[in-house]
Amino acid sequence: MRHGLPDNLSDMVAATLKQGFPLLRFPAPLEARYQNAMSARRLRVQAIGVAFSLPLYLLLFVADHEMVPDSMAQAFLLRLEVFPIVVALCGLTLIGIKNPARREWVFAAFGLASCLISALVSLSSHSVMNTHHLATLNPIVIYAVLLGRFWPMLVMCSGVSVVYFTSAFLMGRLFSDIGVGVGLLLQANITFMLYGCYLLERVSRQSFLIDEQETEMDAELHDATDQLARIAREDALTGLANRRCFTDHLQQTHERACREGEVLALLMIDVDHFKAYNDHYGHPAGDVCLRRVAQALAAGTRQPGGLVARWGGEEFAIILPGADAARALELAEQLLSEVKACAIVHEASQVASVVTLSIGVAVWSPGHDVSQAALLAAADEALYHSKTTGRNRATLHELLLVASSSCGVSEGASQKMVSAT
Amino acid sequence: MNTVSLRAWLPPRAVLSAEEARLYTEESYAVWRRQSIIGGLLALAFNNAFLLMDYLIGPEVFKVGLQVRLYWSTSLGLIAPMLGVMSLKGFIRPAPVLQEIVVVATAAMSGLSILLVAALSPIHSTYWGIFYHVGLVPTMVFGTVMARLRFRAAGMLVAAILLMHWVALACAPHIPQAPVMSVMLSVAIPAMFMLMFSFQFEQAELRRFAQKQRGKALRAQLLARRGDLERASFRDPLTDVSNRRGFSAEMDQLLSSSAGEPQPYAMLLIDIDHFKLYNDRYGHLGGDECLRRVSQALAQVASDASAVLARWGGEEFVMALPDADAHDLAAFGQRLCVAVREAAIPHDRSPTADIVTISVGAVSSTQCPAGVPWSAVLEQADLALYRAKHEGRNQAVTA
Numbered sequence: 001m002r003h004g005l006p007d008n009l010s011d012m013v014a015a016t017l018k019q020g021f022p023l024l025r026f027p028a029p030l031e032a033r034y035q036n037a038m039s040a041r042r043l044r045v046q047a048i049g050v051a052f053s054l055p056l057y058l059l060l061f062v063a064d065h066e067m068v069p070d071s072m073a074q075a076f077l078l079r080l081e082v083f084p085i086v087v088a089l090c091g092l093t094l095i096g097i098k099n100p101a102r103r104e105w106v107f108a109a110f111g112l113a114s115c116l117i118s119a120l121v122s123l124s125s126h127s128v129m130n131t132h133h134l135a136t137l138n139p140i141v142i143y144a145v146l147l148g149r150f151w152p153m154l155v156m157c158s159g160v161s162v163v164y165f166t167s168a169f170l171m172g173r174l175f176s177d178i179g180v181g182v183g184l185l186l187q188a189n190i191t192f193m194l195y196g197c198y199l200l201e202r203v204s205r206q207s208f209l210i211d212e213q214e215t216e217m218d219a220e221l222h223d224a225t226d227q228l229a230r231i232a233r234e235d236a237l238t239g240l241a242n243r244r245c246f247t248d249h250l251q252q253t254h255e256r257a258c259r260e261g262e263v264l265a266l267l268m269i270d271v272d273h274f275k276a277y278n279d280h281y282g283h284p285a286g287d288v289c290l291r292r293v294a295q296a297l298a299a300g301t302r303q304p305g306g307l308v309a310r311w312g313g314e315e316f317a318i319i320l321p322g323a324d325a326a327r328a329l330e331l332a333e334q335l336l337s338e339v340k341a342c343a344i345v346h347e348a349s350q351v352a353s354v355v356t357l358s359i360g361v362a363v364w365s366p367g368h369d370v371s372q373a374a375l376l377a378a379a380d381e382a383l384y385h386s387k388t389t390g391r392n393r394a395t396l397h398e399l400l401l402v403a404s405s406s407c408g409v410s411e412g413a414s415q416k417m418v419s420a421t
Numbered sequence: 422m423n424t425v426s427l428r429a430w431l432p433p434r435a436v437l438s439a440e441e442a443r444l445y446t447e448e449s450y451a452v453w454r455r456q457s458i459i460g461g462l463l464a465l466a467f468n469n470a471f472l473l474m475d476y477l478i479g480p481e482v483f484k485v486g487l488q489v490r491l492y493w494s495t496s497l498g499l500i501a502p503m504l505g506v507m508s509l510k511g512f513i514r515p516a517p518v519l520q521e522i523v524v525v526a527t528a529a530m531s532g533l534s535i536l537l538v539a540a541l542s543p544i545h546s547t548y549w550g551i552f553y554h555v556g557l558v559p560t561m562v563f564g565t566v567m568a569r570l571r572f573r574a575a576g577m578l579v580a581a582i583l584l585m586h587w588v589a590l591a592c593a594p595h596i597p598q599a600p601v602m603s604v605m606l607s608v609a610i611p612a613m614f615m616l617m618f619s620f621q622f623e624q625a626e627l628r629r630f631a632q633k634q635r636g637k638a639l640r641a642q643l644l645a646r647r648g649d650l651e652r653a654s655f656r657d658p659l660t661d662v663s664n665r666r667g668f669s670a671e672m673d674q675l676l677s678s679s680a681g682e683p684q685p686y687a688m689l690l691i692d693i694d695h696f697k698l699y700n701d702r703y704g705h706l707g708g709d710e711c712l713r714r715v716s717q718a719l720a721q722v723a724s725d726a727s728a729v730l731a732r733w734g735g736e737e738f739v740m741a742l743p744d745a746d747a748h749d750l751a752a753f754g755q756r757l758c759v760a761v762r763e764a765a766i767p768h769d770r771s772p773t774a775d776i777v778t779i780s781v782g783a784v785s786s787t788q789c790p791a792g793v794p795w796s797a798v799l800e801q802a803d804l805a806l807y808r809a810k811h812e813g814r815n816q817a818v819t820a
Contacts, residue, residue, distance in 0.1 A: 066601075066603045188563075189558060195567055200625060203625040207629045217636070218639065227654075237665075283800075
């Protein structure tokens with residue numbers, strides 16, 4: 001049996017998909033699964049994001065050089081010494097933290113720190129373009145939101161806005177043309193990017209839920225298919241192979257025996273006076289009796305390639321590849337005694353006080369051009385012989401032993417029967 | 422789904438089948454239309470908010486800004502959300518390509534308006550004229566993120582804006598202290614990010630779509646398989662009536678549906694007379710055919726009386742008749758016998774008749790102690806069947 005989600009979770013998945021999740025949050029157990037499922041991928045994205053931020057950050061030297069040339073010393077210090085330390089710290093923290101949800105917040109903190117450092121470069125300058133230089137926050141924010149998750153990014157963006165407004169205020173240009181311009185620019189970018197971030201995370205979460213559902217359906221489909229295959233091959237009452245399975249197996253075994261020149265024995269088994277048993281003890285008891293006989297037969301026929309099947313009603317059939325006449329008769333006798341040893345009381349039987357069997361044995365050996373149907377008919381005939389000669393015995397159909405390459409049992413052919421009781 | 426990955430730059434019809442591509446386009450545009458209305462209006466609001474900056478830069482710039490941003494850009498920019506509203510209300514059904522063109526054109530035009538303000542107002546000779554280009558970034562972000570252009574369309578928009586940006590820079594007069602490199606980088610790098618976003622988003626959408634399609638197929642398969650399974654577990658493959666397991670399930674349903682006062686019901690056990698002889702005479706295949714025909718005859722009577730029929734095993738059938746009192750029961754049993762006789766299946770070895778006949782044992786639940794399980798009622802029916810057999814077969818006997 002394969003297992004999908006536990007029932008309550010799979011209901012939760014369906015309900016969450018149906019109701020939607022406008023706040024980008026699943027019920028707790030589902031949220032944990034989602035975070036875990038995404039964990040490795042998110043860590044990779046974050047690690048690459050943090051690593052690539054280093055060269056991208058250095059590109060900002062161009063802005064430093066053009067707009068705040070008086071702060072180059074501070075820029076070198078902040079961008080070449082402080083920032084790499086932040087990158088290293090952040091990278092180590094990301095790797096160290098096991099909780100994937102918490103890593104998103106570390107990533108957001110990293111984005112905010114990058115903005116703060118860049119703003120410090122602007123703040124350290126007295127150039128006329130120091131407020132213009134604050135526009136360097138834009139690419140940093142866009143880069144972070146591109147890679148981050150919605151809620152941490154929302155908080156980060158609020159932080160960056162605070163950084164911007166404070167810096168512009170400290171420069172005394174918050175309400176100037178450039179102060180308003182860069183502020184609007186930042187807010188427009190933040191709004192649009194956060195919207196995109198929200199959509200991206202929602203698609204990712206939807207995909208996750210659909211994936212969960214499909215994994216579940218896959219598992220169920222496999223289960224159903226397995227079960228179906230089992231039902232098609234199994235007898236419901238006794239759990240033995242059913243007739244169809246038996247016929248298939250007989251064909252395969254027969255073909256293999258032909259190929260490899262092996263002998264093959266077939267046993268047809270009938271429970272003696274079963275009708276009487278049923279009438280006497282009732283149907284439920286009859287079912288129990290059949291089950292116990294089936295168990296005894298299965299236990300007595302532990303042989304590689306051997307198959308015990310319920311042929312129908314109170315009839316059973318056994319295939320024994322590699323068993324010659326002597327071996328097959330020996331096993332038949334063994335089964336007779338084992339079922340007797342089960343001591344299933346049968347007062348209505350005229351044969352014994354317990355349930356007994358009649359068995360017909362047919363043996364196929366290489367060189368006989370005999371069909372499976374003929375083999376079955378031979379076993380059936382031997383069984384009939386067992387029943388007409390007093391039941392509770394096994395009979396070996398000898399025709400197939402002596403027939404050279406005639407095609408099976410022809411009506412009226414003389415039969416040699418060997419009985420064993 | 423793997424085939425979908427890394428293919429977002431291709432049109433959907435290259436990744437999906439024609440039918441799927443159509444569905445995908447339809448689905449994503451239905452969502453997109455709704456979002457484009459709010460997105461477009463928000464973008465216009467931001468576009469005009471920059472007038473405040475223009476005003477602060479100087480009255481000349483404000484005048485140009487007013488003309489370009491408010492009169493020209495805004496009125497043209499309203500076309501996209503208006504189209505969105507109209508197609509939402511069902512007045513028009515614009516082709517997806519047309520919608521894409523409208524959004525790309527609107528966003529590109531909004532970018533152009535920024536460059537126009539810079540070029541037409543006095544700031545074009547100051548470093549402001551260059552710095553003004555940074556305003557192209559939100560335009561690109563709007564086009565790719567807010568308006569959710571397809572990866573290809575987003576690429577076209579980004580390319581168009583970059584082109585205009587570079588042409589405008591090339592045409593601008595040389596201003597010594599202008600931060601040209603910085604401005605170029607702050608437009609080009611976000612442009613790259615935008616392409617990344619658009620690619621990522623399209624991939625995610627395609628993936629989700631492929632998943633949904635797979636889900637649909639899986640669901641259909643599962644439904645079919647469940648049906649097969651139920652048939653296999655609850656039906657007898659030979660006669661296609663219920664098997665024992667199916668009968669148990671149906672009995673549970675029958676008995677639980679009558680809540681409160683237990684409704685009377687009858688159990689009938691049916692056995693084909695001399696079936697062993699029939700098998701010996703006509704062979705197993707003939708026997709199977711006989712079982713099928715008898716079950717058909719029984720099923721006909723059962724469905725008329727809304728009774729539950731099942732093959733009990735071998736040549737035995739069982740039937741549960743709801744709302745039956747003892748009086749009706751004998752007549753119903755007789756009807757079953759008649760129905761099988763009317764099927765006229767030849768049986769020349771039968772000592773009873775020259776056609777196949779049945780014996781029926783019938784018991785009403787009212788004849789048993791109250792509250793006994795149906796299996797106990799069935800045992801009584803078995804006794805009645807035994808009597809029917811002993812009293813000459815081809816008849817129905819009630820308890």
